[in-house]
Amino acid sequence: MSTTDMSLDNASSTTAAKVSPARKRPFKWSVVSDHLILIIGSLFMLMPVVAAFLTSSHDNATVHSGGLQMSIGDELAANYYNAMLVPGGFTKSVDGMRMLGNSFILGIGFAVGKIIISMLAAYAIVYFRFRFATLAFWLIFTTLLLPLEVRILPSYEIVQSLGLLNTYTGLIVPLIASATGTFFFRQFFKSIPDELIEAARIDGAGPVKFFFDILIPLSKTMIAAIFIIMFVFGWNQYLWPTMMTTDERFFTLVRGISQIMQVFIGSQIPDYGEAMALAIIAMLPPVLIVVFFQRWFVKGLVESDK
């Protein structure tokens, strides 16, 4: 399709140029400058990561003496092998694989937990008439006001007193305490025509049937979109895991980054290659999801914030 388009475009622009060259020229320049801007922008976003990736394929001495590398080296497999399978850290009890697994547990656990809990809550708020509905609404939506960061210390103390430090529960559940998901679902449910619940009621569907037969199937794309956003959000958590997990067996990749830094500071020749390999692995799953499910992701992101 693009090839025929291009040839047609070229043909028409050349004929037009013959007719009125003075007019056609500035138009063409603006297209060129548009592409130039976008290419520079794309390179700006892309180059740091490319440099990181290429550097991850060299041995540390090369990087140490020659700076970041812009060519592919021959240590790629070795660096990724070391990063993923050789235990590191202070206690030598954690390797990249373990951290990768923990990241998936956090990302998926957070996304799934958030979707289930917030869907149920939003269902109650939008589709039921009950006393305290307004109170429940405000209790939940006030949480949108304050990010975890401003109540991080007391949150830590509470999780500690509940004995949840260095557990997956303690890692995941407090992060769910913000109502973003509930807010998304509430907005979405409100956009579903009233007549649908009315038709369902006349058709004899009660609250449970309506939820499973009508609401969940209708929410499929929304659920997918929120899953992507929440997975990325959970995967990328840093501050909370940093405080919560001191036991290296519970480290996520993103949490492990600060441990890499420690190694950096201590050694004569830092493990550039391994560090970059871990960084690449830490970004790969969320980046792939966002790129492959771009349409859902963008839709979810843009619509949910309305």
Add this chain to the structure above:
Amino acid sequence: MTKVVIDKVRKVYPNGTEALSPSSLDIAHGEFIVLVGPSGCGKSTLLRMIAGLEEITDGTISIGDRVVNDLDPAERDIAMVFQNYALYPHMSVYQNMAYGLKNRGRSKPDIETAVSKAAKLLHIEEFLHRRPSQLSGGQRQRVAMGRAIVRDPSLFLFDEPLSNLDAKLRNQMRIEIRKLQRELDVTSIYVTHDQIEAMTMADKIAVLNTGRIEQIGTPSEIYHKPASIFVASFMGAPPMNILDGKYNGNGGVEVADLGQLTIDHALKTTGKVQVGIRPENVEIRTEASQNTVAIKIDFLEELGAGRLLHTMIGSTPFIAHLDNEHPIDSDNIFAHLPPQALHLFDAETGQRV
């Protein structure tokens, strides 16, 4: 046999607004009754209370022999066709029609027979496995009808079901719904804001305005003997001409810019009245006589089957409907308002006098 009795039903919303003041309405078995009125008049509220989608503040509604006030919509043995059809977008046409039966625990072969019978009746057999999004507006309308029919309910409720269709399809569906309803012999309540739909479809019309039933009657009664100035002006297109006047207590009404009109009956009130005449009852004459007024043609609107003559009497717009044969000499025209065609309303209460 399903008759519906609505007895002094009232609706007040939690915020205190009264959507419907106490209203009563009796509907006989097999009757097709149309609730008509402008938006916000309470017609949809009444329909939704009958369906059980809205709480009843006061009064009772019975369907058949049961008072249904406290019954769930699903228990009222009704079916409803919604304005935007409310088809479940993720289900096929077949599943849409079968869903209500399935929830009632009907057996699979039973459902299959019911659905295919309804599909045949509505000529939608070939779409049964499509999704609603793959259908045209008219086809969706049929599916919505089908979903109502399969249930074999004792009462049909229609909430402006044709307002999303184009004009041609609307005319066609109007007739089809009526035919179907006669064939199935199911009592039906139909809400619309379109007075043409009301006139053409109804056995009986209830005209509502600002939460009150203004008049209940056959289309002919409503049209020819409107009980209030509201009914008179709401029903009929082009609308009835209304002129302000004063009753002189003596068989005549003084109308500004027109003079004295003779009327065919004595009125009980004295004082201000409003005089209405339907455009088609206005006669165009070439010479002055009793009950005539000289007019100037502002605009002649060609309708094909006739013409509409637009003019002004004083500052009030006035329309006369003419047939095609009627010759018009534009210099010398008089509008004749026959006494027996005049509708008289109390200017204060708006009621017919």
Add this chain to the structure above:
Amino acid sequence: MKKSQFRSPLYPYLLLLPQLSIVVIFFYWPAAEAIRSSFYLEDPFGFSSTFVGLDNFKDMVLRSDYVATARFTVIFSVLVTFFSLATALLLAVTADRVLRGASTYKTLLMWVYAIAPPVAGLIGIMLFDNLVGPITEFFRTIGWDFKLGVNRFDTAFAMITISIWKQIPVNFIFFLSGLQGIPKSVQEAASIDCKSTLRRFWTITFPLLAPTGFFLLIINITYSLFDTFGVIDVVLKGEPGNNPVTLVYKVFLDGFRGNDLGGSSAQSVILMVLVLILTVFQFRMIERRVHYS
């Protein structure tokens, strides 16, 4: 609210139970705790605490390092917000205009959204590294003796640049979808009425994009206040020393490293108030946006 709702004595409460219990335990309790302890002075071992009223707040506001941190946070937020919004707007407007390769550009410009701030920080400090960083090398060739972690300004420069880089994609996505939300007919009418592309942008497109822009403004301020924690922590390698930090980082620093619970809580409460103001603002805008559409 829906016109038609279910009524049930049990269901709504059952459905709300999980969310409400999490919210109460992990939101209201810690928030209340933060507010409470901001009025108390706790000894470093946590054995006892005394009520000191507003002393913690007074101490905070009067401390020169807090004032300096607040000042730096403002500068940091303004720069990050402005440059990430401006760059994203330029890219979005351009991407909305090109016909060929539009979807490729879109992907290339948004994928960085998925990278965690500390990972961005890690890549950033490699690029800005005093020994191996290509950017540092470039700065030295133009005569700027760039020293990450040593020179306050240089460290701030790296932190801000990395934070901007990380935030461009979100802004780009929202601006682009805002642009695509402007009806074609309006753009066509504008192109008939006004020949200059630039003028058309400032008089038609930009005002129509204003609700998106305002919404993003709040998002970006929140981002630069809170989400940049990971970038800053990694750039500082966990050891701020003499380098500038933001308010959130200071809450963490004083509370965890300094063990000044009261002071840290007082800072949290100040931040809470700040976010509250921002959010009220934002809610207003959300209402308007819903109203528009």
